[in-house]
Amino acid sequence: MPTDSSTTGAADEARLVADLRAGDEAAYERLVRDYGGRLLAVARRMLRNEEDAHDALQDAFISAFKAIGRFEGGSRLGTWLHRIVVNASLMKLRSARRREEVAIEDLLPRYLDDGHMLEPPTGWSDTAEAMAQNKELRALVRQTIDRLPENYRTVLVLRDIEGHSTEEAAESLEVSTGVIKTRLHRARQALKALLDPHLGETA
Amino acid sequence: MTDQNPELTCQQFVEFIRDHMEGSLPADVSASFKAHIALCPPCVDYLDALHKTRDIAKLACTHPDDELPPDLPEGLVRAVLASRRKSS
Numbered sequence: 001m002p003t004d005s006s007t008t009g010a011a012d013e014a015r016l017v018a019d020l021r022a023g024d025e026a027a028y029e030r031l032v033r034d035y036g037g038r039l040l041a042v043a044r045r046m047l048r049n050e051e052d053a054h055d056a057l058q059d060a061f062i063s064a065f066k067a068i069g070r071f072e073g074g075s076r077l078g079t080w081l082h083r084i085v086v087n088a089s090l091m092k093l094r095s096a097r098r099r100e101e102v103a104i105e106d107l108l109p110r111y112l113d114d115g116h117m118l119e120p121p122t123g124w125s126d127t128a129e130a131m132a133q134n135k136e137l138r139a140l141v142r143q144t145i146d147r148l149p150e151n152y153r154t155v156l157v158l159r160d161i162e163g164h165s166t167e168e169a170a171e172s173l174e175v176s177t178g179v180i181k182t183r184l185h186r187a188r189q190a191l192k193a194l195l196d197p198h199l200g201e202t203a
Numbered sequence: 204m205t206d207q208n209p210e211l212t213c214q215q216f217v218e219f220i221r222d223h224m225e226g227s228l229p230a231d232v233s234a235s236f237k238a239h240i241a242l243c244p245p246c247v248d249y250l251d252a253l254h255k256t257r258d259i260a261k262l263a264c265t266h267p268d269d270e271l272p273p274d275l276p277e278g279l280v281r282a283v284l285a286s287r288r289k290s291s
């Protein structure tokens with residue numbers, strides 16, 4: 001069934017893994033060429049710096065080469081490699097230089113003693129999603145995500161962009177699921193506040 | 204049974220958005236959360252904008268027109284393969 005790429009992929013994958021375990025040099029090159037592009041895209045999203053993304057990809061492949069003997073056929077090779085490049089990117093982030101970050105507390109709603117909001121929140125118009133068709137606006141959103149404090153940005157990227165579950169993110173970052181949920185909520189709140197001037201109803 | 208659903212303040216409502224968007228709102232809060240939506244337009248605006256924030260973040264970071272070509276720089280392929288030979 002040539003239309004079902006996942007079926008043919010599984011057989012190809014099993015062969016590739018067997019060749020890798022046998023130490024076949026050509027198989028290593030194939031692994032890098034077949035999966036490297038997609039993995040580099042993940043590292044770029046996480047690191048936002050081309051040089052760091054290259055380093056993370058290289059670290060990820062070195063880890064993968066060493067661990068290929070432990071790869072369980074039960075999961076897809078792509079999923080397994082995705083995990084490894086995310087972890088390599090997280091390692092890189094921990095050692096990365098500080099960027100200029102906003103203070104998250106300044107971006108959360110403020111409340112009166114009775115629990116009402118101090119100021120009514122800015123609503124977003126229904127055209128907000130359509131505006132994502134605009135290339136400049138997308139670039140602005142990415143730059144704004146980059147200004148979030150690293151702990152928050154990382155959770156937002158893993159959960160909302162890479163599509164990891166709360167449990168997976170908690171495991172990667174070695175924190176509780178409650179911490180992941182709260183950081184994600186705060187990250188979205190802060191991002192909303194930063195984007196209000198561009199996407200808010202009065203914008 | 205609404206008298207058994209304590210009213211949420213806006214602050215409490217906004218904090219419960221965390222669980223609501225995870226799909227894990229505690230069962231005993233669900234009715235109060237819905238009641239607040241029915242009576243508080245500003246909080247509805249806020250909830251709606253947070254959903255849009257999540258969707259726009261994803262669109263902005265994964266839009267196909269913005270992706271660099273998926274081809275790996277050849278130098279990087281060489282570097283990866285060279286580092287394998289070194290480390291094995």
Ligand SMILES: [Zn+2]
Binds near residue numbers: 212246
């Ligand atoms: Zn309210």
